[in-house]
Amino acid sequence: MDDKSGVINLEYEVIRYDFSKAGQASSEIKKVLKQLGINSNIVRKVAIATYEAEMNIAIHSLGGRIIVTITESNINISALDYGPGIENIKLAMEEGFSTAPNNIRELGFGAGMGLPNMKRCSDVFEICSKKNKGTKVDMKISLN
Amino acid sequence: MKLSAIKETLNAQVLTGEEFLDKEVYAAFGCDLMSDVLAFVKEDTVLLTGLTNPQVIRTAEMIDVFAIIFVRGKKPNSQVIDMAKERNITVMTTDYILYNACGKLYEKGLQGLDIKGVQVNG
Ligand SMILES: Nc1ncnc2c1ncn2[C@@H]1O[C@H](COP(=O)(O)OP(=O)(O)OP(=O)(O)O)[C@@H](O)[C@H]1O
Ligand SMILES: [Mg+2]
Helix, strand or coil, X not given: CECXXXXXXXXXXXXXXXXXXXXXXXXXXXXXXHHCCXXXXXXXXXXHHHHHHHHHHHHHCCEEEEEEEECCCEEEEEEEECCCCCCCHHHHCCCCCCCCCHHHHCCCCCCCCHHHHHHHHCCEEEEEEECCXXXXXXXXXXXX | CXXXXXXXXXXXXXXXXXXXXXXXXXXXXXCCCHHHHHHHCCCCEEEEECCCCHHHHHHHHHCCCCEEEECCCCCCCHHHHHHHHHCCCEEXXXXXXXXHHHHHHHHCCCCECCCCCCCCXX
16 A cells, blocks of 8 residues: 555554464565665664564464554554463563473574564564553664 | 585585575574574574474575575475575575584684674573
């Protein structure tokens, strides 16, 4: 969707445990940013942030969405899901903390580095979560 | 180090991307944790791993890694090889274990990545 104000909106559904598709949204987002000629350092940050967010939704949630809005000055990423929420956000943000079960660790996930990676890649990072409701991660990456 | 030299050093079999063996990498990273790969790997780095699932290719794609070596004789399925092919990623497999594969490349002068220590809380 590309409206007149020059703002581009991208939106993708992320399905729980669909590991053959998980990563596709991030891959498409990356392609769009490259096509727009956005600086490769910024593309890299967005790619890492969206991919970690997408994998978290696929692994830890019941499913959700990734929404990317590109304006003249910023790239805004929202990753939201339909539950089950994070009980202790402070703990979840710590490097090395993970509740990933063995079958997920066998895929190469569960280092407990995803949320810290997302934070590191973004200029503004906000996470809110409600137990039994869902989680929303908002990230802003400045284009300047 | 050229990918062709890596192939030779590791006695590796190229599964896809034979046409890119002239490309050069300046560092190597051996790891089975994808978030650590995303956190630490810079461009022009070869990734050595024992994991062969689609997420390895996706992870490489996100950070523009164009060469992956599967260790311990692991071979991904054809779907994963096709994913790599579509993304112009060279994929090889070697019979060496991760430790020996890294050691052999290091011996030939290929450096590891310089990273700041990871803080583990708790
Ligand atoms: N969308 C989510 N819904 C519910 N819980 C989540 C969600 N995202 C993260 N978590 C919780 O926070 C923990 C830490 O997340 P983080 O992404 O940092 O690490 P990880 O996913 O476990 O491992 P890695 O990202 O390194 O592969 C997770 O193990 C999980 O318990
Ligand atoms: Mg994660």
